[in-house]
Amino acid sequence: MSFRLRGFEATELNPNLDANSCEKRGKQSITDLGDGSEVVYVPRFLSAERAWAWFDYLDKEIPWTRPLIHVFGRSCLQPRDSCYVASEGLTALKYSGYQPHVHEALPGTRFNSLLLNRYKHGSDYVAWHSDDEKLYGSTPKIASVSFGCEREFLLKKKPVKKEASNASEEQRHKRLKISCQDHHSFLLKHGSLLVMRGYTQRDWLHSVPKRAKSNSVRINLTFRQIVMCKMP
Numbered sequence: 729m730s731f732r733l734r735g736f737e738a739t740e741l742n743p744n745l746d747a748n749s750c751e752k753r754g755k756q757s758i759t760d761l762g763d764g765s766e767v768v769y770v771p772r773f774l775s776a777e778r779a780w781a782w783f784d785y786l787d788k789e790i791p792w793t794r795p796l797i798h799v800f801g802r803s804c805l806q807p808r809d810s811c812y813v814a815s816e817g818l819t820a821l822k823y824s825g826y827q828p829h830v831h832e833a834l835p836g837t838r839f840n841s842l843l844l845n846r847y848k849h850g851s852d853y854v855a856w857h858s859d860d861e862k863l864y865g866s867t868p869k870i871a872s873v874s875f876g877c878e879r880e881f882l883l884k885k886k887p888v889k890k891e892a893s894n895a896s897e898e899q900r901h902k903r904l905k906i907s908c909q910d911h912h913s914f915l916l917k918h919g920s921l922l923v924m925r926g927y928t929q930r931d932w933l934h935s936v937p938k939r940a941k942s943n944s945v946r947i948n949l950t951f952r953q954i955v956m957c958k959m960p
């Protein structure tokens with residue numbers, strides 16, 4: 729998607745993983761999480777110089793807010809700043825009892841919405857969650873571009889539900905052969921791209937934990953595709 733960011737060619741940030749863009753952007757690694765879940769990581773999606781230009785622009789120009797959210801029956805300030813951009817006519821996003829104000833987006837690619845997060849220091853974080861809201865469909869592709877301070881991005885497998893634990897021995901064995909690991913960690917570098925796809929939102933949780941030693945700002949953009957439109 730592209731969006732109204734004055735003075736910048738926002739389409740440069742389109743996190744499409746086609747063959748051409750990957751060739752230009754160097755190495756990518758694909759982690760098979762098993763059972764149809766996958767993570768693609770491109771450490772140098774943007775050059776350091778372009779990424780710093782984006783960082784400065786986003787840090788200054790985005791109308792960041794730190795909303796009140798509701799989790800486990802309690803109200804608290806969201807532990808990071810955020811801003812939400814989406815194309816017109818889509819189902820509203822709502823998470824943790826909070827419905828963000830929608831900033832106008834321009835059509836451009838399959839991604840039609842964007843959630844921006846700003847972590848001001850190491851005590852800002854995002855708790856374990858999955859972006860499994862119905863509006864993204866059953867196998868959402870979520871593309872995340874990071875700027876500034878490097879932070880750890882963790883993935884852990886959701887607890888197995890009853891039906892799944894009754895799966896046949898053969899099925900369970902097959903699953904173990906594909907991926908024995910139920911935790912993964914990526915250090916999200918300045919200018920990097922990480923894409924979660926397949927059943928990652930259904931079967932895995934992710935988080936960016938607090939890190940006492942991280943004392944500078946990190947900005948993260950998650951591009952998403954909403955497949956549900958508002959009822960007329």
Ligand SMILES: O=C(O)CCC(=O)C(=O)O
Pocket residue numbers: 843845854859872881916934936948950
């Ligand atoms: O900051 C990040 O890398 C992840 C943010 C995230 O998971 C989200 O906005 O849903």
Ligand SMILES: [Fe+2]
Pocket residue numbers: 857858859934
């Ligand atoms: Fe997320």
